[in-house]
Amino acid sequence: MVTKLNFSGPCTAKILIQLEGQIVAPPKAGWKAGLIWISIEYVNGLTIDGNNKGILHGQGPSWWQCPTCNRPVMLFFHSCNGLNVRNLRIRNSPRSHISIIMCDGATFSGIAINSPATSPNTDGFEIARSRNILIEDSYIKSGDDCIALNGGSFFVNATRVTCGPGHGIRSGASDQVSNIHVRNCTFIGTTNGARIKTFSETDVSVSDVTYRRFTGTSASDVAIALKCSHAGCFGLLFDQNNIVSAQPGKKTSSSCINAHGSARNTIPSVSCLK
Incomplete structure (x- = not known):
């Protein structure tokens, strides 16, 4: 049972975090952690290995019945370069499961995300102002986009990702997004496969x-x-x-x-x- 975790640099040492058990968030009634549950910022060269048995539980069902609540993100990476996250399972996030902001060079492999189709705004990955991001050999079940590419996303590669349920892989922003490659991916029961969405008033x-x-x-x-x-x-x-x-x-x-x-x-x- 973990209320909140925050790892903050600057740090350039090569750090390995291994998860071999379950980390469980508090339910909505006991939440005191703000809008992010596990936050990692300004840490370069970090590897997180779930060893295919490390699990993050977000207690999402206690949040989903409140659509107007400010629901938290489970795993947040900000300004982390040379990041490697592998063999990790994430379940029932209140909102987005993994958020990647202002990162350069990150690989996510063997990630299994699992939330029901009825869970609101539970993006698997949300990416913004980041480049050189690889998501591979992963399974994403969610109630929103499997991968959401927002403004400032460049050189993002999704390979051998199985998506569904969910809304598919979506690129949508009022800012520039380019060099996005989706290869050898499977969509099962999604509302869309590949979708590009822009804000209607911006004429992007x-x-x-x-x-x-x-x-x-x-x-x-x-x-x-x-x-x-x-x-x-x-x-x-x-x-x-x-x-x-x-x-x-x-x-x-x-x-x-x-x-x-x-x-x-x-x-x-x-x-x-x-």
Whole structure:
């Protein structure tokens, strides 16, 4: 039972933290830790190894019935460079499970995140103002985005990530986001697969996006929806995609607003591209 943990540098020594048991947060009624449960700041070269048996329990069910409450993040990394987190299990966060802010060079591998589809705003990972982030060989079950990429996210790679339930992998910001690569990932029962979302009042431009070798089924008749602002989306490429209806015999379709690009060998046809 841990009320709050805060590791704060500056620190440049190579530190290894091994978790071999369960760390349990207090429930909402006993919460006194503010908006972050476990905080690590200004610590470079840190390795956290859960050894596939280290578990963080967030006591999320005691929070989820209060949508207006300021619910806390479970694991928060701020200004940590050369970070390595592996073989860790995280369950039932009140809000986001892992938050990464202003970090350069971080690898997360073998992470198992598990919260129900009904848990509100429980992003698996939320990333902002960070670069050179790798998330690999991980499983994310949540009630919100599996990975949320916010403003200032550059060179982020998600590889062999299984997502679902949840909202998929989402990039959305009023600030710049670029060089995002999602490869060999699986989405099961998610509301979206790959989604780029911008704030409607900002007219953010979206450009140079490739969707290649997406295969699967869609619960919606519209499997590919491109709703771009007046600023438009440019340089879109759809290549070797095959998304069919989850209902046998039904056809899927696409829709476009202010979308410019090309498509080849893609089902459904994206002939609406300009």
